[in-house]
Amino acid sequence: MTYIIEDANVVSDDGICVRSFLIIENKISHFGKSLKKYQGKRVNVSNYFMTPGHVMADFNILQCDNFINYKKHLVKLIDKGCTTVVVPCYIRYESEFEKKIRAARHAMINSTIDFIIGVHMAAEKLSPQTIRLCKRHKLPYIIIDIEDKTNIFSIPWGWIREAQFQYQVPIYPKWNTKDKQLLKQQMNEWEQMTANHQIPTCLYFPFDDHPRPLQRLIRKQIGIYPKKGELLIGNDLDYNLYQYPLDGEKVEESSKFNYDNNDPIITVHKGKLLKENGKVNFFPGYGQELKLTMPGLFASIDHVGNNPHL
Incomplete structure (x- = not known):
């Protein structure tokens, strides 16, 4: 037509x-x-x-234990104009990586909108092997939890940088720190280490319960720009x-x-x-997983961006 x-x-x-x-x-x-x-x-x-x-993120949809709740999540996203959803899969241990990703893909099989699966984990679990597993399974982003006790300097940034050869996965911090002074210090440390090792990132990834479009910088880093x-x-x-x-x-x-x-x-x-x-209107199975072979093809890695909502 x-x-x-x-x-x-x-x-x-x-x-x-x-x-x-x-x-x-x-x-x-x-x-x-x-x-x-x-x-x-x-x-x-x-x-x-x-x-x-819109391209939006939903951190809770994979936690739905029945189809009714799953549908409610999708309807909420569609109601806000979302046609592609970024779905982080929480992984506690490296040994459960493949099992969790298979389960995430199965959970999204009835999606009405397109989706992009990625990894969500504790900062202490981030390793070069995580990068290699993301490359193997075509997972184009990693989100890590930053707690009060997290030592950003202890993350093996050099080895992670080496593992990112030919598949440069952006890594985003999820700030769980309550103390404002400590949060500011952690942000400065994060900017320093990611810049020194040329890790694609953005200080402010949208984590709240109010879906909003992902900014262009993040879409470029993940690799869905300019297609979505x-x-x-x-x-x-x-x-x-x-x-x-x-x-x-x-x-x-x-x-x-x-x-x-x-x-x-x-x-x-x-x-x-x-x-x-x-x-x-809900159309089960109309959405497709977007498997990205080259994250960050159009992205610059020399800045981390600002939070437009602060």
């Missing part, structure tokens, strides 16, 4: 612009400010804001439509979009309508 999405007010990390999209077989074939020369059915969306389908979270030629038709402001504000004057206070009224994933006017 071929059609044209016209006059979309596209919101991205770079701001807001007006674009039209030529859609062929549920993929973006071409885009531009105007596509008058192309033939096909036209859908005008000038009364809405348009965003790419962007409206680009060749990408799947993943997008959200948000209600246009009622106060008459011009699109050109808008510089920020508050995802916490706004939910899309329409969500489309690979051409399929997942949400319409507040109703979420």
